[in-house]
Amino acid sequence: MPQNRQILLDNRPQGEAVASNFKLVTTDTPPLKDGEVLVRHHYLSLDPYMRGRMNDSKSYAASQPLGEVMIGGTVGEVVDSKHAKFAAGDKVVGMGGWQEYSVVDGNAPGMLRKVDTTHVPLSFYLGAVGMPGVTAWYGLVKIIAPKEGATVVVSAATGAVGSAFAALAKARGCRVVGIAGGPEKCQYAVEELHFDECIDYRQHPDVKTMSKALKDACPNGIDGYFENVGGYILDAVLLRTNAFARIALCGMIAGYDGQPLPMQNPALILVNRLLIQGFIVSEHMEVWPEALKELGTLVATGKLKPRETIAQGIDSAPEAFLGLLKGKNFGKQLVKLI
């Protein structure tokens, strides 16, 4: 059996996460029992939710246990199988974690899924045609539910969720405005991701200037917002919401390091009769087939061209992850493991 390099959570962040929270170890992969499948990971997905798991506090999911392999989505290839439904060479997506190989119970529902790489590159199953894409789909379709012509806004616009959000919203006839960090990302959002406009938050670092920028970019006000960040950007968006605007809340990266980020004027929820809904997409597995079908078609037809930032090798995962939390990635952050 091959040697397996793994990254464990060694200790919890005190405030900001740092590289020394993680620990690289090498182990032997155990021999397969009946029903098990050995997968070699080609790509590991890095996602903001992982930062929340590193804390010990109450959250929507169990904390990442100390001394165990960090949780994470993976795509790869079956190299050995004692399960009738999987054979060597199958391309699969799963939750293999921050490691080069995983041994998976082939009978556990939803743990391992075969994918078709004819029209969709394998890595996209961790992004546009995976969890981030379905996240965008759920927030847009099930929470914001925009009418044609509505103006919708998304933060972290060039990320995996934001780029899928834009394609899905354009397909529904919306005006789509993104918020991203830096002129390069904003240019990319407009030119490649079909955003109507993109606001550089570095040029608008407070509620007042961001609110003004949103007013300019959204002359008819904001009907829907997909929140990935939290903090002053949310405050600025609330100031520009139309009556009955709907806000899907799926991430608050800005608050992961422990300090709560107040919402400055929640009375706007009443004034504008807003709906705000928090969600995590893994609790809505019933929508995945419909969402993945639409996302796969958008990719196959060239309407969704997600960008990827790829770090090389499992040992690069911690630094790549810390960069993701600071917005240093450009598009979906992956780690290539082969």
Added chain:
Amino acid sequence: MPQNRQILLDNRPQGEAVASNFKLVTTDTPPLKDGEVLVRHHYLSLDPYMRGRMNDSKSYAASQPLGEVMIGGTVGEVVDSKHAKFAAGDKVVGMGGWQEYSVVDGNAPGMLRKVDTTHVPLSFYLGAVGMPGVTAWYGLVKIIAPKEGATVVVSAATGAVGSAFAALAKARGCRVVGIAGGPEKCQYAVEELHFDECIDYRQHPDVKTMSKALKDACPNGIDGYFENVGGYILDAVLLRTNAFARIALCGMIAGYDGQPLPMQNPALILVNRLLIQGFIVSEHMEVWPEALKELGTLVATGKLKPRETIAQGIDSAPEAFLGLLKGKNFGKQLVKLI
């Protein structure tokens, strides 16, 4: 035609509302034109939303214009009519404003509605079987939508909205916890309004102690919350919400005087996958018949025994209103005008 005493909004509050914002004047009621109805008001309703109207800022409804009669719900009796559908002696509910008489266009939809006082006292059409009752109904039934056995919480528990909320929630098999100011109101909430428990916010004046009190009163957590107040009570409730809890936001009395009241930890919306929805009941007229029917039945069968605080005479309205904003009323605040 009778003389009519009216209260106008003379100037806007600078911070807290004060009696000198209002002005009492006496006018003649104009002669009736064809289609018009002259109503003598028996009761004027005082409601927190009026404070919002006194401001010049953007809100969910137009500002109360200066120099005009203050907006307000009224019940009374037709004393003269040039409209075929109304006759002297009819009991009616409408939006007559802070004055003793009003002349109403009988053809304007929804402006004047005849009511039956056989089983429901006239004044109740301003409270339990009126706008506040329907407000409670909409928030509970359409937003919180509790399952049997769920724990629901309401602030301003002994007010017109809170007392109706309790009766409606008990009818749906919920555990109902109120929040009110002072031991007398809390005792009344439990003994007369069928709350399972009631928390005295004066004994719990900060997030930490209120959160502890909520934990004790809601051992299974909070599944639904009806917000009338805002501020630290909302923060404390959020800390005790269960996953997928739903919050109906219909008032933020605590913020009416201008200073925004931050929500300290909106990340809890994500952590607990909450739904928060602001609403005003006048935008949902389609539910009124169903809601009024249930509320009327609860009153007629003794399951909803709302309490009233009644000020005497139109000149007492400003002080009674300012008292309402400070929670000095006990139950529905009315002004008797006959």
